[in-house]
Amino acid sequence: MGIISVEKVNNLFWLGRYTQRVYTTLQRYNTGFDEMLDLDVHFFEKYCEALNIPNIYTDYENFIKSYGYNTDNPDSIISNLYRAYDNALVLRDYISSEALAYIHLAQFQLNAAKLSDAPLIELQSVTDNLLAFWGAVDDSIDDAMVRNLIKLGKKTELLDLKLRFRAENEELKRVFGQLDFYLHRVDISYDRVAYYEMALALEKREVDEKTMLESLENLILV
Amino acid sequence: MLELNKHVNTVNALLARYGVKFGIYKNHTFKEQLFPFDTIPRVITHDEFAYLEKGLSQRVTALNRFLADIYGEKRILKDGVIPEEFVYSSSGYLAACEGIMPPKGVYSHISGIDLVQGKDSEWYVLEDNLRIPSGASYPLIARDLCRKASPSTFKRNHISDNRDYAALLKETMDSVNTGGINVILTPGRYNAAFFEHSYLAEKTGAVLATGNDLAVMGDYLYYKGYGGNNQKVGALYRRVSDEYLDPMTFEETSLxxxxxxxxxxxKGNVALLNAPGNGVADDKGIYYFVPKMVEYYLGEEAVLHNAPTYLPFYEEDRAYVMEHFDDLVIKDVAEAGGYGVVFGSSLEGEEKQRLKDLVNEQPRRFIAQEVIDFLDLEVLDRDGVVERKADLRAFVLTGADQVHVWKSGLTRFSRIEGCSIVNSSQGGGFKDTWVLSR
Known part of the structure; x- marks a missing residue:
């Protein structure tokens, strides 16, 4: 492939971010659903606060439906999967039909889960297809730049979510290390000040989530 | 074949998995629809294809000569073979193309010729599509999946492998390339044929681009790479219609x-596939004259026949059309995609009179054709095998040095009994087209 346009760089990066967002939030959604059964019916309030999304949910049942499957809710898992699909669809020539097919399948499965009597069990197929997609990224994409841009997006999103869910410093450092690895394997501009601020805060164990999130948003210039 | 039919649902599920869809706007809303696939193929024998190949190659060669003539010397007009007004009043004629010779002299690189086979086994050309004909990707991907679903079917039958389409297309682009990369220009993901654009880019190794990814700098076209890493474009397979191709020359609001x-x-610094201005040659009115073009430019009799066609523009034909209105199908030359097609027999009273009046008032706008009783093909339906009307879009690829008729094609069928409109936008499905290798 060799040459990638500005728009495609953007699509690849955000494909990585949205697939990671769907994957991670699906895990949290499953955990939260379980907790809400007998421990904490207000789990979703804390969840919305952590993600900084509006708490529009009337109760936990409404959260399960709307956050999981409502396409009119811009913060829902299904809306994020549609955004991953929007980015993937225009990248067929870069990521291959094989890899793109797993995003299609994840979308089919999430829509099927919406109508199912046992939606949580059905969600496993969505997770499986996202994992298969990432496998296909490694297996079907020859161009290292293309692969690394997706992975850079993926690690950026993972660090974002880890920060929001207040992960331990060591965990944050580990994910930042992964992000750093891909950042230096793609030929794109980044904000060096933001980069060093993040690295320093992690090294000194002085992470302020809000400041870190701001630096992270400014880090990649695509 | 029976073995393959057992897998019809699996093949359709796999087509969905790979996103084989077409987009459609209904009530101002964009929707993606699956394109239903029928595993019973259209089978064309080796000898029959040899006949079609000869006729299609001849027809497209003549059409290319016609385009070069119209935007050049205009001999065919001067010699009175085609009336001038048919050319200059055609919405596909572009004055801006006057005097331009495309790289290597090829106008229609990818031609989609629509044919039907009559019950008398005769093939008739219904339409020439020389602008941006779509559809090759569907039988291409379907064949791949069918071979996986039933390898024995393909082992037992001698079927020409159609999976060379991408290689032929690449060869065509390369042959006219002026120096640079091959790019497929798409209007974007909300275009009806976006699947095809992206699939062909993947298979040919061309770069898929939208208008925003490209820029003219100096006398050349460039693909804008990240960080100013621009690459010269030598061949642009544009899937954007003429009017939206360049806002500085055509529709100024085009984005x-x-x-x-x-x-x-x-300036000859990029090849555009297909060349702008081709619409003048696939105009439904000009279609009438294609057999005459074959004789005029090639000195040969046309191998393939048109469906018997009347031009209300000629007084004699108009009188015939009025007299035999119920036996004819009336087509508005400005419409496409199965729209603007009216069977005279389907109209009654005032409605019929209104159309007759319109034909009399604007005779250049319409053509009338005999209704061909075309061969029904077997289609797998929920209730078993049924017979449905079907057409064939054959693809002819013309490069700098050769004309190649693809040994396959898109067979489209109507899913409604007795209905002759087979377009996907009207709910039709598709079949693979097998050309037997011996």
Whole structure:
């Protein structure tokens, strides 16, 4: 492939971010659903606060439906999967039909889960297809730049979510290390000040989530 | 074959998995629809294909000569073979293309010729599509999946492998390339044929681009790489129609084209596939004259026949059309995609009179054709095998040195009994087209 346009760089990066967002939030959604059964019916309030999304949910049942499957809710898992699909669809020539097919399948499965009597069990197929997609990224994409841009997006999103869910410093450092690895394997501009601020805060164990999130948003210039 | 039919649902599920869809706008809303696939193929024998190949190659060669003539010397008009007004009143004629010779002299690189086979086994050309004909990707991907679903079917039958389409297309692009990369220009993901654009880019190794990814700098067209890493474009397989291709020359409000790309083309610094202005040759009115073009340019009799056609523009034909209105199908030359097609027999009273009046008032706008009783093909339906009307879009690829008829094609069928409109936008499905290798 060799040459990638500005728009495609953007699509690849955000494909990585949205697939990671769907994957991670699906895990949290499953955990939260379980907790809400007998421990904490207000789990979703804390969840919305952590993600900084509006708490529009009337109760936990409404959260399960709307956050999981409502396409009119811009913060829902299904809306994020549609955004991953929007980015993937225009990248067929870069990521291959094989890899793109797993995003299609994840979308089919999430829509099927919406109508199912046992939606949580059905969600496993969505997770499986996202994992298969990432496998296909490694297996079907020859161009290292293309692969690394997706992975850079993926690690950026993972660090974002880890920060929001207040992960331990060591965990944050580990994910930042992964992000750093891909950042230096793609030929794109980044904000060096933001980069060093993040690295320093992690090294000194002085992470302020809000400041870190701001630096992270400014880090990649695509 | 029976073995393959057992897998019809699996093959359709796999087509969905790979996103084989077409987009459609209904009530101002964009929807993606699956294109239903029928595993019973259209089978064309080796000898029959040899006949079609000869006729299609001849027809497309004549059409290319016609385009070169119309935008050049205009001999065919001067010699009175085609009335001038048929050319200059055609919405596909572009004055801006006057005097331009495209790289290597090829106008229609990818031609989609629509044919039907009558019950008398005779093939008739219904339409020439020389602008941006779509559809090759569907039998291409379907064949791949069918071979996986039933390898024995393909082992037992001698079927020409159609999976060379991408290689032929690449060869065509390369042969006219003026120096640079091959790019497929798409209007974007909300275009009806976006699947095809992206699939062909993947298979040919061309770069898929939207107008925003391209820019004219100096006398050349460039693909804008990240960080100013621009790459010269030598061949642009544009899937954007003429009017939206360049806002500086054509429709100025176009956001999907590339400003000044037409200037680069004029200077011979990029090949546009297909060339702008081809619409003048696939106009439904001009279609009537194609057999005459074959005789005029090639000195040969046309191998393939048109469906018997009448031009209300000629007084004699108009009188015939009025007299035999119920036996004819009336087509508005400005419409496409199965729209603007009216069977005279389907109209009654005032409605019929209104159309007759319109034909009398604007005779250049319409053509009338005999209704061909075309061969029904077997289609798998929920209730078993049924018979449905079907057409064939054959693809002819013309490069700098050769004309190649693809040994396959898109067979489209109507899913409604007795209905002759087979377009996907009207709910039709598709079949693979097998050309037997011996």
């Amino acid at each position: 999907i084209g590339v400003p000044h790309v037409f200037d680069v083309y004029k």
